[in-house]
Amino acid sequence: MARLTAALPLAALIALGAGTAYAAGLGQPDPWQLGYQEPATDIAERVQNASWWLHVLATVITLFVTALLAYVCIKFSAKNNPTPSRFTHNTAIEVIWTVVPVVILVAMAYPSIKLLYYQENVEESELTIKATGYQWYWDYTYNVDGEDIVIESLMAGKGYSTYDEMVAGMKENEAEPEEIPSEMEWKLAADAPMIVPVNTKVRVNVTAADVMHAWTVPSFGVKVDAVPGRLNELWFEATKVGRYYGQCSELCGRDHSYMPIMVDVVPKEEYEAKFKEMVEKYAVRKDRPAKVKVASAEVE
Numbered sequence: 001m002a003r004l005t006a007a008l009p010l011a012a013l014i015a016l017g018a019g020t021a022y023a024a025g026l027g028q029p030d031p032w033q034l035g036y037q038e039p040a041t042d043i044a045e046r047v048q049n050a051s052w053w054l055h056v057l058a059t060v061i062t063l064f065v066t067a068l069l070a071y072v073c074i075k076f077s078a079k080n081n082p083t084p085s086r087f088t089h090n091t092a093i094e095v096i097w098t099v100v101p102v103v104i105l106v107a108m109a110y111p112s113i114k115l116l117y118y119q120e121n122v123e124e125s126e127l128t129i130k131a132t133g134y135q136w137y138w139d140y141t142y143n144v145d146g147e148d149i150v151i152e153s154l155m156a157g158k159g160y161s162t163y164d165e166m167v168a169g170m171k172e173n174e175a176e177p178e179e180i181p182s183e184m185e186w187k188l189a190a191d192a193p194m195i196v197p198v199n200t201k202v203r204v205n206v207t208a209a210d211v212m213h214a215w216t217v218p219s220f221g222v223k224v225d226a227v228p229g230r231l232n233e234l235w236f237e238a239t240k241v242g243r244y245y246g247q248c249s250e251l252c253g254r255d256h257s258y259m260p261i262m263v264d265v266v267p268k269e270e271y272e273a274k275f276k277e278m279v280e281k282y283a284v285r286k287d288r289p290a291k292v293k294v295a296s297a298e299v300e
């Protein structure tokens with residue numbers, strides 16, 4: 001039993017160590033990454049803490065049960081225990097194996113539900129953006145002084161099979177050097193980002209126009225389904241300036257992996273200028289005809 005108790009804190013340490021030692025970059029994954037991407041919001045920090053705490057708990061429980069099984073297999077084998085006892089009940093142990101799991105479940109449920117409520121509370125958002133998923137890209141609608149401004153966000157350098165081909169192709173199409181994604185960012189980068197100011201509570205209304213998609217940014221700790229005909233919502237308040245990547249996370253068809261999500265978090269004083277620049281470059285009219293025709297029931 002002494003060996004067993006020594007193993008428990010060790011397992012917890014290993015689980016915790018994996019969380020910190022392999023933490024990945026801010027806003028994007030790292031090669032050989034094991035843990036989460038670096039958190040950039042309070043939500044992401046809370047989600048990751050909850051996850052690691054649950055991992056430690058699950059590791060401890062698994063090791064305890066495995067050790068208990070091994071102990072029973074050896075101690076009570078036919079060789080070591082030729083004349084088994086014949087009792088069938090032990091009230092004390094039955095109370096313990098009922099009450100302890102209940103306590104563990106409540107200890108897991110209480111912080112989880114608290115966190116869920118925290119994630120759902122979009123009150124006092126300072127900026128609202130609508131994200132719509134299409135096969136296979138996103139668009140972001142900003143409402144400025146009562147007017148909808150729609151930015152279409154497509155994968156940067158789509159349709160090339162190698163990175164070098166993509167760079168050559170984009171250069172041929174007279175792309176600016178800063179528009180060409182690095183090899184690491186290729187297929188994560190979009191041409192137009194969602195731009196938000198830092199330290200601002202942003203509410204994102206998420207929906208889809210054709211099939212189900214899902215909008216997520218791992219460093220923000222947010223993910224929500226984009227469902228045609230429904231308006232879901234989430235919020236985040238990024239505390240670090242930077243570029244953050246995500247990908248559509250609901251299998252939505254052939255080019256599911258070619259509809260990246262790119263969010264630029266900019267300093268508050270630069271937001272107006274950067275937003276204007278983006279509108280001039282990427283804003284589109286959205287009064288074009290609907291892509292999906294409604295089935296007609298007319299009979300001649």
Ligand SMILES: [Cu+2]
Nearest residue numbers: 213248252256
């Ligand atoms: Cu999708």
